[in-house]
């Protein structure tokens with residue numbers, strides 16, 4: 001359960017939703033946003049909620065999640081590996097037993113593997129078999145090989161389901177003067193990566 005403090009929904013010590021500016025829906029009347037939102041909620045509309053069984057039908061959401069993991073992997077650097085033989089990589093001599101840290105963040109933005117790598121474009125995964133299950137080495141937000149994340153099948157529904165529920169039950173807007181183009185996506189690098197600035201959004205409840 002996420003705590004609500006002083007009008008903000010807080011997660012990991014940060015303000016994620018500003019409830020003080022929450023859009024009002026009076027007397028059971030649907031907001032304009034909610035009426036428009038019905039079309040966007042086709043998969044779950046009439047059910048009143050999103051459940052785990054329907055997650056795989058939310059095709060576009062899964063593309064958006066993939067693209068988010070590509071551009072903003074929570075763990076930008078994989079666990080250190082040790083080379084087992086003397087080898088040469090791009091002209092560099094790498095002696096046996098050298099500790100190697102793989103930069104999954106940089107690989108996922110490498111123009112040798114991605115068209116317009118800096119652009120957030122979920123459709124790039126449409127009709128495309130590239131996945132983050134550890135076999136496509138240009139896209140490894142969960143790592144690859146023997147040290148790959150063993151929590152992946154626990155992690156994914158815990159990203160997809162809360163996100164799907166938040167999108168189903170609310171319409172979301174930026175505070176005035178902001179739009180997705182001027183949203184500052186700067187991140188703070190570390191063992192885990194996170195936004196530099198809080199993401200402030202205005203939710204309007206969607207009444208089914």
Ligand code: HEM
Pocket residue numbers: 073074075077078079080140141142143144145146147148149150151152154155156159
């Ligand atoms: C979105 C969520 C998550 C992401 C992006 C993620 C990503 C990663 C990455 C990149 C690694 C290093 C893999 C490598 O070096 O090849 C890793 C390791 C690991 N992850 Fe996750 N992880 C997530 C959630 C979880 C969860 C929920 C659990 C446990 C329930 C978990 C347990 C572990 C463990 C135990 C390791 C170390 C494996 C080892 O040392 O061999 N992770 N994870």
